[in-house]
Amino acid sequence: MKIPCALSALLLLLPLPVAAEVSAWQLDRLVPGALFKGIHGLAFGPDAMIYVGSVMGQSIYRVDPATGAAEVFVPPPIGQADDIEFAPDGTMYWTGFTHGTLNAQSPGGEPRVIASGLPGLNSLALNAQGRLFATQVFAGDALWEFDPAGSREPRLVMRDLGGLNGFDFAPDGRLCGPLWFKKQVVCIDVDSTALEIMNDEFSRPAAANFNSRGELVAIDNETGGIYRIDMRSHRRELLATAPSNLDNLAFDAGDRLFVSNMSDNAIYALEGSSLRTVTSSPLSLPGGIAVAGNELIVADTFSLSAVDLGSGKVRDISRSLADNGFPTTVAVSTEAKRIASASFESGTAQLWDLSAETVIARWGGLALPSAIAVIDADRIAVTEIGAGGRLLILDRRQPRQRTVLADKLGQPQGLLRVGELYLVSEAAAGRVVEIDQNGSLRLIADGLQHPEGLALLPDGRLAVAETGAARMVLIDPQSGSIEVAAAELPLGMADIPGYPPGIFPTGVASDASGAIYFSSDRDGGILRLRAASGLSP
CATH class of the missing domain: 2.120.10.30 (TolB, C-terminal domain)
Known part of the structure; x- marks a missing residue:
């Protein structure tokens, strides 16, 4: 399938959830996709x-x-x-x-x-x-x-x-x-x-x-x-x-x-x-993604992988299902030197040493964990779609303790930690919210069609995969204004019976240059958006 770039004339015709601007971004592919989405018997x-x-x-x-x-x-x-x-x-x-x-x-x-x-x-x-x-x-x-x-x-x-x-x-x-x-x-x-x-x-x-x-x-x-x-x-x-x-x-x-x-x-x-x-294909079915230096860490369902941001070459971090637990979402903190991963399939989460690329802590029994963030060297935050939609804090020093920071979230699919705040996309509620350390919520934007992965850009805006509309939008977290970066994207695979609709995550990440990376659950590749030459994002 040919994926068109986000042309301004076309995007202005698209229905937007709120008043929006459209700027020109160039779309290319970092890792090619595949017909298959994990093969078995x-x-x-x-x-x-x-x-x-x-x-x-x-x-x-x-x-x-x-x-x-x-x-x-x-x-x-x-x-x-x-x-x-x-x-x-x-x-x-x-x-x-x-x-x-x-x-x-x-x-x-x-x-x-x-x-x-x-x-x-x-x-x-x-x-x-x-x-x-x-x-x-x-x-x-x-x-x-x-x-x-x-x-x-x-x-x-x-x-x-x-x-x-x-x-x-x-x-x-x-x-x-x-x-x-x-x-x-x-x-x-x-x-x-x-x-x-x-x-x-x-x-x-x-x-x-x-x-x-x-x-x-x-x-x-x-x-x-x-x-x-x-x-x-x-x-x-x-x-x-x-x-x-x-x-x-x-x-x-x-x-x-x-x-x-x-x-x-x-x-x-x-x-x-x-x-x-x-x-064969370079990746199997990529979900959550996160930038770590010059690499993109990918939760690839059956492997935890890393992609070179320059060449697109893929290498393995872990192919062991006993270690990675069928990873569907991932986060990285270069400051804490940690990777965190989780899987809605296995209901597990892992904390990894970033340098050694080995698991140092595990948690099980989670209710459809959907997104994850690293807090520090010992703690992670994870959202659950099950158990009423919760944001949990987990500490490897107290592995049995699970602190509920927020609940009653509408199918949380994306999570970012920014300073002491958490930014969460609620796919079923169609909104992005900010949650503070006391669990108080502030609405950033609503009226979205199944928002999933999100990333913070260098200019302070959020890149959000709006999978229900098959597009990438940019949201100002203060004003809530929305700009469409690209549309008609290969997002939104068929729902899986036995799971909530749209549970498989579309991961979004950004590097220091402001390039936006996202996983395609429709074709199994990694795509990239960069501001068109001579234009500022």
């Missing part, structure tokens, strides 16, 4: 193409394994897929993780729901007799058998397994797969529920599949290791090492192995002992 269809699912992107994509060319095959929201399986007749089944659904589509037909009410449906597989099984993981922990036609209620097979993730059926009829939380690969008799541990040497086993020769191959999310497990001796053999954050794997008809990677939107093909990249 994959399977080969009857056409020998790879079908790969996305939870956040709520889509199933069809990928050419030779060229990497990709297209959306099942669009949002019904296309949300954590795992995919094909029946011999070509029917495709997939799990809607946050939807809590099991879905099917026959060749030439339309998508249909065959089971619902099971949040966290994750992995699935058909056995040789056509029996269909799927598991709940993360938002549940159970193995179920489903009627492929959807006529009968699901049958509970087992509970509390320890996170049975991507699995497959062995030649002997047993279901074999990894227990994410127990670091084991196991085989289970789905009728007697007898369980055998095949290997327990994994850091974070993510998926296991059999090739046509009956060989079991498993992947390690944490290390990127791809292993063959001997079914008799239970020993494992390293086949190759991929970048970490692997999610799933599939064999094609010729027994070539393909694996997916969440951090890089990547699919790799194992060729001998080396890997060929079928497709």
Whole structure:
């Protein structure tokens, strides 16, 4: 999609929430986007193409394994897929993780729901007799058998397994797969529920599949290791090492192995002992962003990353989900030498040492944390969309204490600390407010359409992503006057069932020159706005 610059003549025709000025800004791209928004389960269809699912992107994509060319095959929201399986007749089944659904589509037909009410449906597989099984993981922990036609209620097979993730059926009829939380690969008799541990040497086993020769191959999310497990001796053999954050794997008809990677939107093909990249992108799905010197720190959903502000080159800070907790928002204080990150997906927050890039404090049990700010070397502020919309102060010296500075906020999506004040964007309320140390609120601007990330510019104005209008606005915090910097921006991804509307954040940041950076949840890139040559912002 071509993204137009904010031309004054065009912007003057746009409806504005309050009286506004429009000045010329130049839009360019710091990091390219991608079709994918985090990819997970994959399977080969009857056409020998790879079908790969996305939870956040709520889509199933069809990928050419030779060229990497990709297209959306099942669009949002019904296309949300954590795992995919094909029946011999070509029917495709997939799990809607946050939807809590099991879905099917026959060749030439339309998508249909065959089971619902099971949040966290994750992995699935058909056995040789056509029996269909799927598991709940993360938002549940159970193995179920489903009627492929959807006529009968699901049958509970087992509970509390320890996170049975991507699995497959062995030649002997047993279901074999990894227990994410127990670091084991196991085989289970789905009728007697007898369980055998095949290997327990994994850091974070993510998926296991059999090739046509009956060989079991498993992947390690944490290390990127791809292993063959001997079914008799239970020993494992390293086949190759991929970048970490692997999610799933599939064999094609010729027994070539393909694996997916969440951090890089990547699919790799194992060729001998080396890997060929079928497709990838610099970022997966960027949310919150913050400037740190000459870099932009990015909460990239499956990784915490850094982008060089000059070249746009991306490097990893953390690809470990155990460390970063699926980061969706981030803040930086160069004075305190700290990074703070949080995730509405995992309900966690982390405080990092900026120099060492290591976690020094963690908090869990947060109610949809949506934005974050660093107060000092020990304290952070975080907004919660859940629990009535709150602004909390957390202190690593008193990790159990949670001080509520403000509540009843209307879906807080952006947070800045300026001196002793907090600036908060309330997406549902359509306003930006200032909150002091006593919790008192002052209205800065209202009438906005789903404001999210915000940043303080060198001239004292606020840059705010108004995602409901797909534009970036500049707000004077004293007068409340609004200027449109750019419109028709790739902002505002499809709502995710199970979460409040528009929960995925659009991050905004600014550097010393006044350039505005923002993440695009629509295309997965980072864009930049700079004042047009000869014009002052």
